[in-house]
Amino acid sequence: MTHPVLELRNVNKSFGPIDVLHDISLKINAGEVLCLLGDNGAGKSTLIKTLAGVHKPTSGEMLMDGKPVVFETPKQGSDAGIATVHQFGGTFPLMSIGRSFFVGVEPTKKIGPFKVFDRKTANETAVKAVREFGITRIDDGDRLIGGLSGGERQSLAIARAVHFGARVLILDEPTAALGVKQSSHVLRIILEARKRGIAVIFITHQVTHAMAVGDHFAVLIRGAVAANFMRGEKTREEITDLMAGGEALASLDAEVEDYMETHDGHAPQPQPKAEPVA
Amino acid sequence: MNNPVLSQFLRRPEAGSFLSLVAVALFFVIFGGVNIGTLATTASWVNFAANLGIVAIPMGLLMIAGELDISIGAMIPAGSMSVAILSGHYGLPIWVGMAGALGLGVLVGLVNGLLAVRTTVPTLIITLGTLVAMQGIVLSASVLLTGSASVAVEAPGWAKFLFGHLIGGSYQVIILWWLGMTALFIGILHHSSRGNWIFAMGGDKVSARNAGIPTDRMLIGLFILSAVSASFVGMCGAILFNSAQVSGGMNYIFNAVVSVVVGGVLLTGGFGSIGGIFLGTVTFAIVSQGIYFTDIDRNWSSLIIGVMLLAAVLMNNVFRKLALTAPSAKPAKK
Numbered sequence: 001m002t003h004p005v006l007e008l009r010n011v012n013k014s015f016g017p018i019d020v021l022h023d024i025s026l027k028i029n030a031g032e033v034l035c036l037l038g039d040n041g042a043g044k045s046t047l048i049k050t051l052a053g054v055h056k057p058t059s060g061e062m063l064m065d066g067k068p069v070v071f072e073t074p075k076q077g078s079d080a081g082i083a084t085v086h087q088f089g090g091t092f093p094l095m096s097i098g099r100s101f102f103v104g105v106e107p108t109k110k111i112g113p114f115k116v117f118d119r120k121t122a123n124e125t126a127v128k129a130v131r132e133f134g135i136t137r138i139d140d141g142d143r144l145i146g147g148l149s150g151g152e153r154q155s156l157a158i159a160r161a162v163h164f165g166a167r168v169l170i171l172d173e174p175t176a177a178l179g180v181k182q183s184s185h186v187l188r189i190i191l192e193a194r195k196r197g198i199a200v201i202f203i204t205h206q207v208t209h210a211m212a213v214g215d216h217f218a219v220l221i222r223g224a225v226a227a228n229f230m231r232g233e234k235t236r237e238e239i240t241d242l243m244a245g246g247e248a249l250a251s252l253d254a255e256v257e258d259y260m261e262t263h264d265g266h267a268p269q270p271q272p273k274a275e276p277v278a
Numbered sequence: 279m280n281n282p283v284l285s286q287f288l289r290r291p292e293a294g295s296f297l298s299l300v301a302v303a304l305f306f307v308i309f310g311g312v313n314i315g316t317l318a319t320t321a322s323w324v325n326f327a328a329n330l331g332i333v334a335i336p337m338g339l340l341m342i343a344g345e346l347d348i349s350i351g352a353m354i355p356a357g358s359m360s361v362a363i364l365s366g367h368y369g370l371p372i373w374v375g376m377a378g379a380l381g382l383g384v385l386v387g388l389v390n391g392l393l394a395v396r397t398t399v400p401t402l403i404i405t406l407g408t409l410v411a412m413q414g415i416v417l418s419a420s421v422l423l424t425g426s427a428s429v430a431v432e433a434p435g436w437a438k439f440l441f442g443h444l445i446g447g448s449y450q451v452i453i454l455w456w457l458g459m460t461a462l463f464i465g466i467l468h469h470s471s472r473g474n475w476i477f478a479m480g481g482d483k484v485s486a487r488n489a490g491i492p493t494d495r496m497l498i499g500l501f502i503l504s505a506v507s508a509s510f511v512g513m514c515g516a517i518l519f520n521s522a523q524v525s526g527g528m529n530y531i532f533n534a535v536v537s538v539v540v541g542g543v544l545l546t547g548g549f550g551s552i553g554g555i556f557l558g559t560v561t562f563a564i565v566s567q568g569i570y571f572t573d574i575d576r577n578w579s580s581l582i583i584g585v586m587l588l589a590a591v592l593m594n595n596v597f598r599k600l601a602l603t604a605p606s607a608k609p610a611k612k
């Protein structure tokens with residue numbers, strides 16, 4: 001049988017006396033999109049930082065292709081093929097597309113005794129990589145990152161990760177700050193990455209976005225996996241419910257129902273507006 | 279911005295400093311009645327620019343990387359005093375004095391750099407601390423060892439030739455060092471991987487580190503470069519003038535920052551160019567020294583510099599916006 005690309009077995013993480021992750025077990029396969037859902041403070045960030053090698057699990061095991069791995073630094077994580085793309089994508093707004101694409105791994109050519117940054121290759125490779133993902137508006141590698149739209153920056157960052165051999169792509173709320181059209185851009189790119197056999201971990205709290213691309217869903221509540229299910233196993237309402245913390249929403253429902261009963265089914269009246277002062 | 283050549287030019291970090299230089303030169307020619315040929319070949323501002331430029335380049339690199347080093351104000355007299363005390367007062371060979379001056383630069387740069395990477399204290403404060411501390415050390419060491427705050431030194435011919443003679447009777451040889459350093463760092467900052475790392479560090483240090491850039495080592499290296507460059511300027515001064523004083527150097531801090539900012543380097547890091555810093559230094563030197571050759575009263579030079587600084591910062595902001603929004607120079611492919 002084939003092993004999942006990445007697997008967590010009973011991972012715990014605590015910072016001093018504070019337990020942040022409890023007994024997390026998750027599997028993610030190649031060519032699959034895992035949507036990681038959860039409210040603020042549920043432990044999503046800690047979980048992805050643990051995956052990326054920023055934090056080390058306090059206990060538990062992490063396996064890649066069935067073999068246990070321990071990352072001491074984020075560099076080791078990225079060398080193993082785990083790439084994280086953050087909310088705002090390109091983090092160097094005043095660098096050109098070509099230069100930021102190759103930060104840390106600059107292509108060089110030899111001119112006499114000197115190793116010179118190969119701007120032409122860098123720009124061409126970067127533009128080609130991002131165009132392959134269907135972002136055709138980018139055609140000049142000298143343009144500054146800050147001049148791109150939010151969706152283009154995300155796309156560039158994803159294309160960069162894939163170009164450098166990412167096998168697990170962690171997307172931290174890539175659509176949170178984007179409009180509808182830009183978001184659909186990013187979702188298309190997620191599907192494109194999946195098609196290339198990359199395991200995508202997609203963090204979001206927009207259920208529509210999760211439903212659009214997810215194969216597999218995991219809901220995190222207070223640092224534990226509260227639900228773990230495949231596409232089609234739960235309805236949109238159930239997922240929304242789970243994401244908002246389940247119980248909290250249920251009690252809100254009850255409250256609303258109470259109100260409806262005591263007020264003969266009338267919705268609350270809007271507060272009268274203040275009289276305009278003449 | 280329909281003209282592609284113009285828009286290409288305005289996207290460059292040195293656009294603002296080039297326009298500042300042109301504006302200042304025009305101002306002097308039109309209102310100061312100065313002959314542009316005389317102004318261009320006057321040694322006084324070129325000498326001034328060379329000394330300033332050698333500290334402005336590392337200052338600019340640090341600012342591009344998002345940091346600041348003001349301890350150069352103490353490192354210039356520290357460099358000249360080291361060479362004067364070791365080779366002048368104690369009569370050791372000149373190379374010992376020079377090694378002492380540059381070695382002190384390495385040491386102070388190392389302290390600055392280590393403090394910067396090990397603590398979260400802003401580097402403005404760290405280097406303010408080392409600035410004041412070094413001033414104290416230089417003054418007390420000088421008085422303690424030589425009993426004076428001014429020491430004479432006589433350099434042999436070869437050292438004089440390399441570091442402290444006047445070409446054609448008026449141009450300091452340090453001008454060549456400045457030009458060489460400018461060329462070297464244009465290569466490093468704009469055409470090597472290291473240069474790309476410096477920009478990335480100024481853009482976002484955490485992402486830069488996650489991308490595998492040895493940010494700590496780079497930063498310590500930049501601080502050492504800055505302190506060594508400053509003590510080099512001091513050393514050359516001592517060899518040229520055959521003497522060293524404990525005072526002086528403080529003006530360099532502000533002059534270098536102004537030159538770098540006029541040169542289009544973004545104070546918050548991540549943007550700038552060596553060409554811009556070079557032009558900014560030239561502009562600054564022409565305003566502060568060139569004014570002697572005009573009909574304008576020299577007391578106005580500080581006003582001009584102040585206005586120029588503000589204008590440059592405002593202009594740079596506009597150009598940066600243009601740079602971010604400028605349409606692609608190539609026609610868009612359909």
